[in-house]
Amino acid sequence: MESQMNTPASLRKPALAALVLALGASFAPVQASAADEAQWVPGRLLVQPRAGLSEAEFDKIIKKQGGKQVGKIDGINVRVIQLPPQASEKAVEALLKNNKHLKFAERDMLLKPEVAADDPYYASAWHLPKIGAPTAWDVTQGENVTIAILDSGVDATHPDLASRLVPGWNFYDNNSNTSDVYGHGTQVAGAAAAASNNALGVASVAGMARIMPIRVTDTSGMGSLSQMASGITWAADRGARVANLSFAAAGGYATVQNAAQYMKKKGGLVVTAAGNTGTAQTFAAHPSTIVVSGTTSTDAKASWSSYGSFVDIAAPGASIWTTTRGGGYKAASGTSMASPVAAGVVGLMMAANPGLSAEGVESILLSTAVDLGSAGFDTSFGNGRINAAAAVAAAATARNLDTSAPTVSFSSPGAGATVKGLVAVDIAASDNIGVTQVELWANGVKVATDSTAPYAFSWDSATVADGTVGLVAQAYDAAGNSASRSLSVEVANSAATAEPEPTVDSVAPKATISNPRSGSKVSGIVSITASATDDVAVSRMELFINNKLVSSANGGNLSYRWNTKKIASGTYTVTLEATDAAGNKGAASSVVSR
Structure with a gap:
């Protein structure tokens, strides 16, 4: 088996808007600062060109x-870009975002799993009768539906999971070994589709559904957007109807959104966790994923x-x-559990019809929820708490009766506009169910399909x-x-004259310590003199003595009086670190003795 990488009235859903490379080795994540917990794969961006942009122009x-x-992530035309070592990912990302011939550019963010907390005092499957699962089981237990678990892998030897597993893929090591390297994925899989009625362990929501293990994390549970998106499209191409991502905010990134749209067009849905912060979050809209918050046995929003x-x-x-x-088995809490419970219900609905x-499945899921x-x-429960009994009953008798055509219009350019060279064309399209694709034609010749x-x-x-x-x-609908x-x-x-493409500075500043010189012996008050030059401009310099920051200055010159008495x-090692406006860093050191 190969990795697929090439080396969507009355319901409230966030408005429609606008995570390849299987890592073969471990990497040290980049973290912006102590106050900024965002981490990403160093030197890597994810970029999607506009439909119709030639490979030559993109390159x-x-x-x-x-x-x-x-x-490249197959199916969604997202390209994996490696930057030179000195380049600032943030700076290049910002510049590419402003390029009118690219749909988006974003860093390959690393997301943490929504780690579930142990609770040894409440070992009861209270959630199954709460959502009406036994009634839903009179219709189906999820037969012939595959649920992809995108996580840290799944324990294939577990007696409650072994019979439910189908082949998956490891997007971290780029192989077929989907063993659980962190423990999180096995918990998630069990909540969605552990085997039921087998006189063993636990019962799950969709006990007859198949489980497709997709490993997208390292051994610490961190997964990148590119691995997640690759996993979604890979699973969709192999018949999975549901994909679960128990990573907060995963669906808020354009790369994952594109993968979720791809799966939806193949008849599947992506379910994600809201997160375990216990606070209000201002994540970006997740129009192509179903985001799930967590509730308790009393139907209250869980504090976390x-x-x-x-x-x-x-x-x-x-x-x-x-x-x-x-x-083994345990009671666990978190939106990491809420998400697969919801994914299991989606699986039941798809098995029923x-x-x-x-x-149609998504609409019924939201409309049948308990308010x-x-x-x-509301912001705590969305459209309400999931109701498996009502959702499965409604899905079983629903029919796809769509005779309404999409609406489509040009956003740019305007009618009669004079254009030249590469022209950015933006089209707005919507549908009562969902737009599947939009084509652009020029003088009767198809330009591209998006x-x-x-x-x-x-x-x-x-x-x-x-x-x-x-x-x-x-524009076309399903x-x-x-x-x-x-x-x-x-x-x-x-x-027409060629429009120059903006460039980004990827050259690091050159730092120099004029005094004291390396190898010298110092005493008394030492005047440290330092400077830096750059092909554009030096924005800031910082001076360290034995790794302790002692002085800083804006611009290309710095002086400091060092009392060695x-x-x-x-x-002692005196180090100057210079940073330019693009975030490139250069350094120089002088080793002296006292």
Whole structure:
């Protein structure tokens, strides 16, 4: 088996908007600062070009920033870009985000699993009757549905899991070994689909569903956006109808959103955890994923559950009895448990009606939820607490009856606009169920197809003659309904001049310590003189003595009076670190004795 990497009225859902490379070795994550817990894979960006942008033009954009493409997530056209060692990931990310021929650029963020807490005092499957699972089981227990568990792997020897497993993939080591290296994935898998009615251990929500283990983390449980997105598309291509990601905010990143849209177009849904901060969060909207907060046995929001407008639905997450690595069991709490409980219900719905669209399943899931908290949608429970009995009953009799065509329009360029060179074309498309793809045509020739919102194209106007050109946007939905919109523009390339592409500074400053010189002996008051030069500009310098910061200055010059009278005899290292506006760093050291 190979890795697929190449080396969507009355319900409230966040408005539709606009995580390849299988790591073959461990990496040290980059952390911005002690106050900033965000971490990412060093030197790596994830970039999606607009539909229609040629490979040559894309390579030109990336190479001008010193980067190179080292991978691609199949199915969603997200490119994995490696930057040179001295480049600032944040600076290049910001610059590429402003390039009108790229849909998005983001660092390959590393996310922590929503670690479940032990609770040895409440070993009861209270959550199953709470959500009406026994009633749902009269219809189905999840037969013939595959749930992908994207996590730290799954213990294939566990007696409550072994019979449910199908082959998966390890996107960390790029092989088929999906053993659980952290323990989290086995707990998540058990909550969703541990074997039931087998006189062993625990019962789960969808005890007859298949489990597809997808390892996307290292041994500490950290997973990157690229691994998560690769896992989602890989699972979707191999028949998984549900994917569970128990990582907070995973769906808020464009790379994961694109992968989730890809899975939805193949009839599947991605379910993610809201997080365990216990506080309100302002995560980005997750339009293509189902975000789950956690509840208790009294239908209260769990104290540890994150909440906010990004939450779609709530599910039991407190003291969920589940499987553990090594063949054991325990009661665990967290949105890491709530998410697979919800994923299990989605699996039941799909088993009850295999032909029901992903959009239909999602709509029924949200509309049948038990309203908790404030009437209607609220930030703690979303559309309410999940109701397996009602959801499965409604899904079993639902039909895909969609005769409404999408609506489509040009956002840019405007009608009659004069254009030249590479033209950024933005198209707005929506549908009562969901848009599957948008095509752009120029003078009757198809330019490109975009299957992920926002629908954004790069059209090379040099492929047509100067003069009036007719553009057509054609949008389709899952039922085959379509709609189009036309627009005329004036192409004027004969007098066009090349538009320079912005570049980013990837050259580190050169730091110099003029005094004291390395190897010298110091005494009394020593005047430390330091400077730095850069191809653009030095923004800040910091001076360290034996790794302790003693002085700093903006610009390219720094002086410091060092009183050596009160220090012990010995060797001292004076280090100057210079940083430029792009975040590149250069350093120089002088080793002296006292």
